[in-house]
Amino acid sequence: MASGGNGEELTVRNKQVLAKDYITGNPRESDMYLTTTTTKLKLPAEEEEAAVLVKNLYLSCDPYMRGVKNPEPGRPQFFAPNAPIVGYGVGKVVDSRHPEFKAGDLVWGITSWEEYSVIKRTESLFKIHHTDVPLSYYTGILGMPGLTAYVGLYEICKPKAGEKVFISSAFGAVGQLVGQLAKLMGCYVVGSAGSDDKVEILKNKLGFDEAFNYKSHRDLDAALKRYFPQGIDIYFENVGGKMLDAVLLNMRDHGRIAVCGMISQYDLHESEAVRNLMQLVLKRIRMEGFTVLENYHLYSSFLDTVLPYIRLGKIAYVEHIVQGLDNGPAALVDLFTGLNVGKTLLVVAPHDD
Amino acid sequence: MASGGNGEELTVRNKQVLAKDYITGNPRESDMYLTTTTTKLKLPAEEEEAAVLVKNLYLSCDPYMRGVKNPEPGRPQFFAPNAPIVGYGVGKVVDSRHPEFKAGDLVWGITSWEEYSVIKRTESLFKIHHTDVPLSYYTGILGMPGLTAYVGLYEICKPKAGEKVFISSAFGAVGQLVGQLAKLMGCYVVGSAGSDDKVEILKNKLGFDEAFNYKSHRDLDAALKRYFPQGIDIYFENVGGKMLDAVLLNMRDHGRIAVCGMISQYDLHESEAVRNLMQLVLKRIRMEGFTVLENYHLYSSFLDTVLPYIRLGKIAYVEHIVQGLDNGPAALVDLFTGLNVGKTLLVVAPHDD
Structure with a gap:
């Protein structure tokens, strides 16, 4: 040797x-x-x-x-x-x-x-x-989850200023950045998370317009209607199941759903039923799955976008x-x-x- | 007066x-x-x-x-x-x-x-x-269902020659045209219908590569695997429910699902469960609802495409x-x-x- x-x-x-x-x-x-x-x-x-x-x-x-x-x-x-x-x-x-x-x-x-x-x-x-x-x-935020947020929001959802954005698992590695990027684009942003502590941080530290603890809401449809009286333009999907079904009822015409993951479903022997897919036709919704694996070529443009925000303190993590x-x-x-x-x-x- | x-x-x-x-x-x-x-x-x-x-x-x-x-x-x-x-x-x-x-x-x-x-x-x-x-x-074929087929196939699914296309309710007003247009583009086309008579016409008169009677198959997943051993690139969705769930398991990477309607679901008090949506992420599938109502501006380009085929006898109806x-x-x-x-x-x- x-x-x-x-x-x-x-x-x-x-x-x-x-x-x-x-x-x-x-x-x-x-x-x-x-x-x-x-x-x-x-x-x-x-x-x-x-x-x-x-x-x-x-x-x-x-x-x-x-x-x-x-x-x-x-x-x-x-x-x-x-x-x-x-x-x-x-x-x-x-x-x-x-x-x-x-x-x-x-x-x-x-x-x-x-x-x-x-x-x-x-x-x-x-x-x-x-x-x-x-x-x-x-x-x-500067690695795979960050690039995932960037690809899902910009490439799949293509948000416009003023649009209404909902993010489930909003305090996760991906959701934190999705919400802050959407806010910087002039969107109205609401996130769901699984504890009151997370909800507080989303609202007070990460600048979400609203956030709620999904465990405190038996009726997710009613919760979404309260936070989105005019409906949801963009849903960044991290959880699947019941939440997706409630979101579908609250989407607006030409809404977009970026399907990043469905963490609530991974441990189930059989995934939860989703029953409201007819909303895709009624509201002409696009729902698209993606992963970061084939989007590595976007990494440098992603860094060009996110690094300045971090340095200026406009994005926290x-x-x-x-x-x-x-x-x-x-x-x-x-x-x-x-x-x-x-x-x-x-x-x-x-x-x- | x-x-x-x-x-x-x-x-x-x-x-x-x-x-x-x-x-x-x-x-x-x-x-x-x-x-x-x-x-x-x-x-x-x-x-x-x-x-x-x-x-x-x-x-x-x-x-x-x-x-x-x-x-x-x-x-x-x-x-x-x-x-x-x-x-x-x-x-x-x-x-x-x-x-x-x-x-x-x-x-x-x-x-x-x-x-x-x-x-x-x-x-x-x-x-x-x-x-x-x-x-x-x-x-x-030259009215609303025809335009629906055209919009769903060309605008939503964007087929390429050689791709594998599945159409449910293939003998309906829309499905007949979708299948024939896809064949004319060089795709492999399979349709499902609800009777053996319809299956025969799909194969023998409308030129589908394969067709099957969904009522004869308890296991739709197995049926799809037989007709699509390499998977489905494009699904033209007219029925919803169990068929959609089976299709999701058989989609290929970067597949596209045009959601035109879900006729099997309209009469149900509660829509059938769809459980395989995680496939959207695993295979990076795009699933998109559409209607003809906001696509009337495409009517003349639709006629330019379809009328010559009808006159030449290349499309039947x-x-x-x-x-x-x-x-x-x-x-x-x-x-x-x-x-x-x-x-x-x-x-x-x-x-x-």
Whole structure:
């Protein structure tokens, strides 16, 4: 081996969070386990692929992190038996055989839940050029959730000033930014969330016109009618089920629904019924699913839009920061029970420079 | 009055089909009744509106013909208590106070179920310029259903050659044309219908690649997998409910669903559950409702596309022709039980020139 007699010096402990198996429904803590292995801090010389070795600094907990047998080609497999959990994160390059990355570079993209990762899928790895904002933001508002908000709002919904926008799961990693971007465009913005604390922050810190705790409303249709007496032009859909059905009744003509996710449905054996789809015809509504995976080409225009707002203090972002890989499984589980307050991320190692 | 002493000569009997009340669910024969009144064959001189008096020749039976209290502004009210049923039809102008129409003109548009109608909503009245094709076609393939097919397929679905297209209620007034237009674009086209007879005509007369009787398949998902082993790119939705749920499971990435109607749902107290909407995200599907009401401006480009195909015999159209206003209520009811075979229309009077 190239490292020869220095091999021992380059070997370090590598703590990992692994999945026991694929997951049906939401992940539980018992679906994951911790282990410690070792890794060499140099990529093998015979490595043919343009791989990058990364020291993970922050890892992102996201609601799509689940695993199915036979995923579609091209889709990341987040949970697989006895493999480290795969997810988005921020790291520092330790060694690289890829021409675009060099040791010391800060990057964000798809990595694994461990201290050190060899990343071979470099098509979803981005170099971080702007470090005057919190580095952890690249797991959230400046990373995949941020780009998701941008694509869903601008590309799918195409809002106009004065339009009425509703966002479910509005305090999540994506919803926070959707609402603030829509406000900056001159829209009227209402969000729903799962606790009174979140509602307060949406209204008082993030500048939403209104927000409500969906758990306090048995009749979601009536709640929406109160906040949208003239109806909803744009719905940013994160939850599905009953909420979607109530929203459909309150959409306006030519409304648009960006379907980002349906977190309320992931743990159900059978998804909740949606019965009001005839509204799509009556009101000529467009409803469109999207993911960030095929919109990476918009990342630089996204940064051009959002970075100035962050620097000027016109956009805020609330993070739920959990310390240490050991607390990763619990942090991920809390995401599905709504115990997190803001974008959940895991600190793996301090960023030392 | 302007007609003076000739008034009596100008008065004729006017048979009408009236609704008893608004309708919930599908219409029944007992919801309608016949009566005969009289009408003058000249519009009153003091008439201020630019009205047109029409002798109705053909009337169209369409699945959206129902009536609700407080319809949205701008939408036709098809059923209202003790008023003639409102629907599309073909007629001949008897008298006109509208500068664009004169006596003798053939027209199609929104009229009423009676022998003679005074039409004031002339914004949805079109002059018929091409009479080398059957005049009855202007209730169907060359009228509102035809324009609906055109808008849904070209404007909403934007098909490409080689794409896989599925049409439910494929033998209806709209579906017949959607399938043939998609075939002419080089698509693979499959339709579902409610009887083996309809299936045979779809395959043998209308040139669909495949067709199936949905009533013979308990497992619609399995049926769709058989006809679309690689999945569906475009779904032209006319029925809703279970079929939509099965289709969602079989859509391909970036699929498009044009939502034209949901006939299977109209008579249900509560619409059937749709549970597979998460597929919208997984496959980045666009699902869009539309109606013809705001697409009339496309009528001339629609004619330019479809008329040549009809003249060349490249597009066929099957009509279910019912004689006489007296048989109108039964014809409308049969539409919802699927007893019609092809586009249903009513002959009110023979076209004598």
